[in-house]
Amino acid sequence: MDISVREVEERGFVTIDSYLDPDSIDLLIADINTLDLTSGRAGIRNILELVPSVSKLARSQEIRALVEPILGDTARVVRGIFFDKQPNANWKVPWHQDLSIAVKQHLDLPDYHPQSIKEGVPHVQPPIAILERMLTVRIHLDRTDESNGALKVIPGSHRQGKLTTPQIDEWKQLNRAISCNCQAGGVLLMRPLLLHSSSIATTPSHRRVIHLEYADRPLDKGLEWYY
Numbered sequence: 001m002d003i004s005v006r007e008v009e010e011r012g013f014v015t016i017d018s019y020l021d022p023d024s025i026d027l028l029i030a031d032i033n034t035l036d037l038t039s040g041r042a043g044i045r046n047i048l049e050l051v052p053s054v055s056k057l058a059r060s061q062e063i064r065a066l067v068e069p070i071l072g073d074t075a076r077v078v079r080g081i082f083f084d085k086q087p088n089a090n091w092k093v094p095w096h097q098d099l100s101i102a103v104k105q106h107l108d109l110p111d112y113h114p115q116s117i118k119e120g121v122p123h124v125q126p127p128i129a130i131l132e133r134m135l136t137v138r139i140h141l142d143r144t145d146e147s148n149g150a151l152k153v154i155p156g157s158h159r160q161g162k163l164t165t166p167q168i169d170e171w172k173q174l175n176r177a178i179s180c181n182c183q184a185g186g187v188l189l190m191r192p193l194l195l196h197s198s199s200i201a202t203t204p205s206h207r208r209v210i211h212l213e214y215a216d217r218p219l220d221k222g223l224e225w226y227y
Ligand SMILES: O=C(O)CCC(=O)C(=O)O
Pocket: 083, 093, 098, 149, 150, 151, 196, 197, 198, 209, 211
């Protein structure tokens, strides 16, 4: 088994540094800059619809080469979010697992609850088996470390299903968090169930990340992925 596949299975994440070249990063930044990000927003939820070069990247061989060894060749991108932590939007996120998926429409299905709407997009919490088969690809457009609020993770925490609040507290107390530091162009692959958080930047500058989620099959019971 490829070393990064094994790391994702066992630790829930792997970082691949300097994966995208500087020219590709500059082009992505230029395209994203055409959107209005001046209002201090922490991010943009539907980046795949808004920026064609991001949806092209999400389907590119370069990114599929990272996803397919883990999810297989039926994998496809199902959600894309752009995050930026910057001086006028310097935010933090407490320890959590990613439990929601974006869907085309809400259906009244007992296993897909709770339902919510995030920036106009319907979301649901699916059965854990669906989240266990997903992969998140985070593409860094800037160097990131503790000083600009890099993502922190707790290795192995993705293997216990959905954690309760006391279980999350226990994981925090008994395990060392790792800061996923990398250079611009670096990629973090992670399982959505991996416990993660991020702190306020102490030296705020841009910390731009394209966050893509992949799934290996269609949803069932009439439910459809949003993207
Ligand atoms: O980018 C970050 O700092 C946090 C992102 C996050 O919490 C998430 O994707 O669930």
